Amino acid sequence: MAEAALPGTASAAPPAPRRLPSLAEALLSVLAVIATMIFLFPIYWALSQSLRDPIETFTVAGFGIPWIDFEPTLDNWRDQLAIPETRRALANSTVIATGASLLALLLGTPAAYALARFRFRLIPNRDLTVWFLSQRVLPPVATVVPFYLVMRTLGLLDTQLALVLLNATFILPFVVVIVRQTFLDLPRELEEAALVDGASFWGAFWRVALPLAMPSVAASGLIVFSFAWNDFILAITIASREAITVPMHMAGAVDTRGVQFWFMSVRAMIAMIPPVIVALLAQRYIVRGLTLGAVKG
Template identity: 75%
Template sequence: MIEAAKKNDGLSGAFLSLAAVIVALFFVFPIYWAFSQSLRNPLDTFTVAGLGIPWLHFTPTLSNWTDQLGTPETSQALINSTFISVSAAVLALVLGTSAAYAIARFRFERWKNRDITVWFLSQRVLPPVATVVPFYLTMRALGLLDTYLALILINATFVLPFVVVILRQTFLDLPVELEEAALIDGANHWGAFWRVALPLAAPSMAATGLIIFAFTWNEFLFAVTIGSDKAITVPVHIAGAIDTRGVQFWFMGVRAMTAIIPPVIIALIAQRYIVRGLTLGAVKG
């Protein structure tokens, strides 16, 4: 569209802004609702009319938050999720970055570089339910059920394709001349990678690390299969909030918010890389 068409006349501009507000409200509402629930007294849960706006429809209280965050189970789940997500992200970055560099800079005649890329990528497309039973049995045989290690291993595997595919593109976008200059100056390939390419790829690595941290944080199928007690993660902890007395909506609100806030904030920080990350590098955002 030419500039004149792009700027819009007043009326359609107002219409578009209104549409944007409606769309935004639709996509924010559920998260807002969880937050609103977390501020209510149990009594207000089902009696509040309308949109449940604090102060207008009910008197908000922080007691659900203090109750829930004060329990050892909640802090345990938060610590576990953080530790497992960080470890899996670091592990996947270490393994994936060097593989991405290999694909971006070297020629693999027999397998073809793009087929290696697609091979890594296809791991991401596989249904995890296909590996959950054998993984469970293997971990049980090794005595690793309900351990951090088992969850770190499997999550690093799930996010590895992201690292390979995204960083491959990052390295391709870097000027190869810098590394060649280093090679001419007597560095070996390892030195060129470690001292020249890696520092330049650092921002992209950091963003990728954040995105895969969020993926691991949100993972549920393997978390509920492997970790039940000592290695309980935040989503598994939420699932445990349903007991014989039914769902306690006010506590559920708190737990939902504690689960949602970290990955969402991280995604906002890494915003610039999200489109590339989520399409596995196929679309540059």
């Protein structure tokens, strides 16, 4: 006989049956795996190509799996890293991308807070936001000639400072647009409480709003870092020798003999590794920053 449940106690509910995935969900999963493999295959091929001997560039058959289709070697990596231009390009890209990102965050975060919290009489906030968006979609190629003339007048051609300033100019609107939305989603009452306690507007921003928005600031910083790292049109216009970047160095893999695929593959991997490492180390900040304020209760 089944025992009756005691008064005042809830009987344990039977576990819900596990729902099997439908045919549509299984097909979507298979399509997602196939799409992922398609997008990752060029990266794998570049890595496989960078580990081959140059003579094996066109002789290896199949998928080029190391230790199966060929014996991998690091000679191409050693040869490229031993070139002074490679080390200079890597150092320049690191300095330029980091400096431009920090400068854009330094200027863009207070601007985003001002657009989110204050109202301007001469120009409506909506118009200012639209202007920042228009600057983001402005193609850099439309401004390279004026910027070149300005940098030549200032004597900054072929310098890291010129590329830091120019890249910061183009990535600044991105910071403003992303971080502004984060400040709009933050409760205004927190800053008002700080103002009641005697804090200034700067103190409310620095001690209350900015710490709460740091995930979004970090996420936007990583995104604009990748933009500055991948810049080519500004670098090839302003730089010539001393300030060459990794994208410019990659373009130098083409000579009179054609494309040197083994060198191009190594340079492509060198260009991808730093942003990927930074993104993996700060992945949680990217996800949290980009989803902050996406769901409102």
